[in-house]
Amino acid sequence: MAPGACVVKRLFSGDTRFEAWLLRDRLLHANIVAHVFNQHMQSIVGDVPPDVAGPQVWVDDEDYARAREVLEAFRAERERPGNVGCLRCGEVNPATFELCWKCGGSL
């Protein structure tokens, strides 16, 4: 690799360490190496803009496009208000479903 070819980009900036690590885990499953920064900086929030102080996930430039897709899936899953967890098997189902797609249990 040529010098300077390994560029990292900030993919995500979250409120909690937990979120950042969850996302990192997702990225690893997609074979994307992610770096979490600022995970111990919660205590200084207030002195610096939250965007700078919050936990951040960075990825290599070459993985960025793929990482964005993982991030979007991650966000959609967490933010969609209508998702329902199956009481029987724990699978997440869209709120429009009446029966769990996985086990057929009533939602």
Ligand SMILES: [Zn+2]
């Ligand atoms: Zn189920």
